[in-house]
Amino acid sequence: MPLNIIVCIKQVPDPEHFDQITIDPKTGLIHRIGIPSITNPLDRHAIEEALRIKEAFGGIVTVLTMGPSQARKSIEEALAMGADRGAILCDQVFAGADTLLTAYVLSNGIRAIGNFDLILCGSETTDGGTGQVPPQLAEFLDIPHVTHARKIVLIDTKRVIVERTVENGYLKIELKLPALIAVLKSINQYRLPTVMGIMEATKKEIIEFGGSICQSSGMEKEYIGSLESPTKVIEIFEPLQRRSVEMIGGLPKEATRKLIKRLRDLEVLSR
Amino acid sequence: MDKVIVVAEQRERQLTEVSLELLSKATELALILNGTASAILIGNQCRNLANELIAYGASKVFWVDHPHLEIYQSDVYAKITAGILAEMSPEIVLIGGTSIGIDLASRVAAKLKTGLTAHCIDLYIEKIDGKEQLIHIVPGWGGKMMVKIICPDHRPQMATIRPGMMEKAKPDPSRIGSIISIHPDITEYDFRAKTIEMVKEKKEGKPLEDAEIIVSGGFGLYSAGGFGLIRQLATAFHGEVAGTRPACDQGWIPENRMIGQSGKMVRPKLFVSIGASGTVHYTTGFLKSRVIVGIDKNPSAPIFHVADFGIIGDLKKIIPCLIEELKQ
Numbered sequence: 080m081p082l083n084i085i086v087c088i089k090q091v092p093d094p095e096h097f098d099q100i101t102i103d104p105k106t107g108l109i110h111r112i113g114i115p116s117i118t119n120p121l122d123r124h125a126i127e128e129a130l131r132i133k134e135a136f137g138g139i140v141t142v143l144t145m146g147p148s149q150a151r152k153s154i155e156e157a158l159a160m161g162a163d164r165g166a167i168l169c170d171q172v173f174a175g176a177d178t179l180l181t182a183y184v185l186s187n188g189i190r191a192i193g194n195f196d197l198i199l200c201g202s203e204t205t206d207g208g209t210g211q212v213p214p215q216l217a218e219f220l221d222i223p224h225v226t227h228a229r230k231i232v233l234i235d236t237k238r239v240i241v242e243r244t245v246e247n248g249y250l251k252i253e254l255k256l257p258a259l260i261a262v263l264k265s266i267n268q269y270r271l272p273t274v275m276g277i278m279e280a281t282k283k284e285i286i287e288f289g290g291s292i293c294q295s296s297g298m299e300k301e302y303i304g305s306l307e308s309p310t311k312v313i314e315i316f317e318p319l320q321r322r323s324v325e326m327i328g329g330l331p332k333e334a335t336r337k338l339i340k341r342l343r344d345l346e347v348l349s350r
Numbered sequence: 351m352d353k354v355i356v357v358a359e360q361r362e363r364q365l366t367e368v369s370l371e372l373l374s375k376a377t378e379l380a381l382i383l384n385g386t387a388s389a390i391l392i393g394n395q396c397r398n399l400a401n402e403l404i405a406y407g408a409s410k411v412f413w414v415d416h417p418h419l420e421i422y423q424s425d426v427y428a429k430i431t432a433g434i435l436a437e438m439s440p441e442i443v444l445i446g447g448t449s450i451g452i453d454l455a456s457r458v459a460a461k462l463k464t465g466l467t468a469h470c471i472d473l474y475i476e477k478i479d480g481k482e483q484l485i486h487i488v489p490g491w492g493g494k495m496m497v498k499i500i501c502p503d504h505r506p507q508m509a510t511i512r513p514g515m516m517e518k519a520k521p522d523p524s525r526i527g528s529i530i531s532i533h534p535d536i537t538e539y540d541f542r543a544k545t546i547e548m549v550k551e552k553k554e555g556k557p558l559e560d561a562e563i564i565v566s567g568g569f570g571l572y573s574a575g576g577f578g579l580i581r582q583l584a585t586a587f588h589g590e591v592a593g594t595r596p597a598c599d600q601g602w603i604p605e606n607r608m609i610g611q612s613g614k615m616v617r618p619k620l621f622v623s624i625g626a627s628g629t630v631h632y633t634t635g636f637l638k639s640r641v642i643v644g645i646d647k648n649p650s651a652p653i654f655h656v657a658d659f660g661i662i663g664d665l666k667k668i669i670p671c672l673i674e675e676l677k678q
Contacts, residue, residue, distance in 0.1 A: 252424075309465030
C-alpha cells in the first residue's frame with residue numbers, strides 16, 4: 080500500500096551568519112548580501128522521514144517549496160537525497176508573504192500536485208521561527224495536523240500515530256489520513272546526498288508554478304480574495320542591547336572574590 | 351466590550367503561568383481601547399480556573415467544559431476557539447507561546463483568515479491613519495533585528511508571547527467577573543487528530559523560567575574540559591544549568607535547557623554566562639535578566655556588550671575560584 084507524500088521545505092539564510100545582517104539606511108530594509116542560503120535544517124529531517132516511509136511502503140515523495148528561483152537548489156538537494164520529484168512556487172507576487180499567505184500559496188501548490196496521503200514539513204524555520212505555517216497549511220487543506228513530532232510510532236493506509244513533544248513530556252496523537260506532520264530534529268538523523276544521488280537528481284522533474292496557480296486551483300473563494308498578507312512590516316530596527324559593563328580584572332582568585340562581593344551587595348546573591 | 355481576549359491554557363487542571371502573564375498585558379491594552387479583557391478556557395472540570403482568571407483581570411471567562419477536552423486536541427480546540435472569537439469579534443487576541451499555544455493560535459488565525467505574529471517581546475497601541483493599531487515587536491534573524499509589525503485591515507489582531515516575557519499582576523480574589531458556560535457542538539469528525547495519551551517525562555532540574563539564578567555554558571567549555579565544571583558551579587550558586595546551542599549540539603545539555611531565540615527566554619535575578627561569545631540569538635534569550643555576568647577568554651567577545659559584570663580569563667582557573675568563593 081503505497082503512500083504519496085509531499086514534503087514542504089524552505090530555503091533560509093544560514094543562521095550562522097545572522098550577525099552579519101545589517102539595515103540599509105536608505106531603504107530601511109534588511110541587507111543580507113553575502114549571506115549563504117541553506118535548506119531549513121528541520122526540513123531535512125522531514126525529507127528523511129518521507130524517504131523512510133517510502134522505503135517501507137512505496138509511493139512517491141514530492142518536494143515543494145515557495146521562494147525565489149535560487150530556492151531550486153534546495154529542491155535539487157532533496158532530489159539528490161532520494162525524493163522523486165520537485166515543485167517550486169515562484170512568482171514576484173509571493174515575495175514578502177506572511178505565514179497565512181505562504182500557507183495559502185503552498186496549499187494551492189499541493190492541490191495542483193494532486194493526490195497525497197501525508198504532508199511533512201519542519202516544525203519551524205530558522206529565519207521566521209514562527210512555526211505557524213504547518214497548522215495554517217493543514218487548515219487550508221482541511222486536514223488534521225500535528226506539530227513538534229518527534230516520532231512516528233505507527234503508520235498504515237488510514238491513520239498515523241505520532242509522539243508530539245510538549246514542555247513536560249509528550250502527547251501521543253492519532254491522525255486520520257490524509258494528515259500533516261511537522262517534525263522536530265529528534266525524529267531522525269538525515270542522510271547526505273550520495274554522488275549517485277546527485278547524478279540521478281538531474282534526471283528528475285521539477286514542476287514550476289507561478290502566481291496563476293492560485294486562480295486555477297479553484298481555491299480562490301476560500302481565501303480573502305487577493306494575494307495579500309494580513310500582517311505588514313512597518314519598520315526594522317537594531318535593538319539596543321548594550322549594558323555598560325564593569326570589567327573586573329586581576330588574578331582569578333581576586334577577580335572572582337570581587338565579583339561575588341558585588342553580586343552580594345546588589346542582593347542578587349544571598350550572603 | 352471584550353476588546354482583548356486571552357486564550358488561556360490549562361494542563362492537568364492548572365493554568366499555565368503565561369496565561370496569567372498575558373492577562374495583565376491584556377487588561378493594560380483593553381484600558382487604552384476603552385474596553386475590557388476576557389479569557390477563553392477549555393478543559394474538563396476546570397471551573398475553579400475560570401475564577402482564577404477573573405482574579406487576574408478577566409472580566410469574562412468563556413468557559414468550555416467537556417470530558418473529551420481534558421487534554422489538548424488540535425482540531426477541536428481550534429474550532430471552538432475560532433467560533434468564540436468570531437462571535438465576540440475582539441480587537442486583539444493574545445495566546446501564550448508554548449508548544450501548544452503556537453499550534454492552536456496558528457490554526458485559529460487561519461480559520462479567521464487574519465494576521466498572527468509570533469514571540470512578541472512588546473505590544474502597544476498606536477494610532478495609524480486614524481485607526482488604533484496593535485504594534486507587535488517581534489525579534490527577527492535570531493534577535494539581531496527587531497521588527498515592527500501591524501495587522502492593519504484584519505481583525506482580530508493575534509499574537510503569541512513566550513512565557514516569561516510579560517509580568518504577571520497580583521491576583522485580586524475579590525474581583526468580580528462573569529463565567530459564560532459554552533456547550534460546544536462536538537462530533538467524531540472533530541477528532542481527526544486525537545490526543546490519546548499524555549506522557550510525562552522527568553526532566554533535569556526545575557523549569558528555567560522559574561529559576562532565580564541561571565548558570566549557562568557555551569562551546570568555550572570544550573577546551574576547559576567539558577561541562578562538568580558548569581554543573582558544579584550551578585550547584586554552588588544554588589542555580590539551574592543551561593547552555594548555548596553549541597552546548598546543546600554537543601549533547602552537554604538537553605534541548606529544554608537551551609537559552610536563546612529558538613530555545614528558552616528567561617529573566618532570572620542573576621544570569622551567569624561562561625565560555626559563550628554571545629551571538630545575538632543566544633543573548634536575546636536572557637536580556638531581561640536583572641544582573642548579567644559574562645565570563646570568557648576572548649576580550650572582544652560580544653557577551654561583554656550585554657553584561658553588567660565581565661571577567662576575561664582562563665575558564666579552567668576562574669570557575670574553581672568562583673566555586674571556592676561561593677562556598678565561603
